[in-house]
Amino acid sequence: MSTQNERVAEIEVLYRAGNDRMLAWEERQAAAIRGERLLFFCECGRRRCRDHVHLTIDEYEAVRADPRRFIVVPGHELLAAETVVERHDQYFVVEKPEEVRALVERMDLRRDRPDDP
Numbered sequence: 697m698s699t700q701n702e703r704v705a706e707i708e709v710l711y712r713a714g715n716d717r718m719l720a721w722e723e724r725q726a727a728a729i730r731g732e733r734l735l736f737f738c739e740c741g742r743r744r745c746r747d748h749v750h751l752t753i754d755e756y757e758a759v760r761a762d763p764r765r766f767i768v769v770p771g772h773e774l775l776a777a778e779t780v781v782e783r784h785d786q787y788f789v790v791e792k793p794e795e796v797r798a799l800v801e802r803m804d805l806r807r808d809r810p811d812d813p
Contacts, residue, residue, distance in 0.1 A: 701777045702796055705799050707741045707742070708792070708800075709804070711745070715737055718735075736749050736767060739767050740766070759789050764791050764792040766792070768789075768790055770787065778790040778792050
């Protein structure tokens with residue numbers, strides 16, 4: 697059985713996966729090269745959240761560099777399951793606890809998987 701922190705992390709990883717998949721779209725890559733702010737889904741742990749934030753690719757990649765960090769709309773942080781590590785006008789960066797590191801790393805679409813067939 698998974699813990700509450702694990703369930704929240706699983707939801708957040710799914711939102712992040714959607715954001716990563718959208719980054720692969722040709723038109724999004726072109727906009728990123730032009731330095732435009734791109735639309736990203738809030739990566740909070742609320743199942744029905746449909747809010748979004750606008751970030752540059754550099755802002756997103758700075759958060760994305762650590763698999764335990766996620767972007768959320770201010771007010772969407774779940775303090776029982778994460779810590780706010782950065783506060784910006786349009787978004788917060790939250791960090792998952794060490795206890796869910798393995799889960800978020802395993803579910804990271806960008807993770808190198810040399811053992812995969």
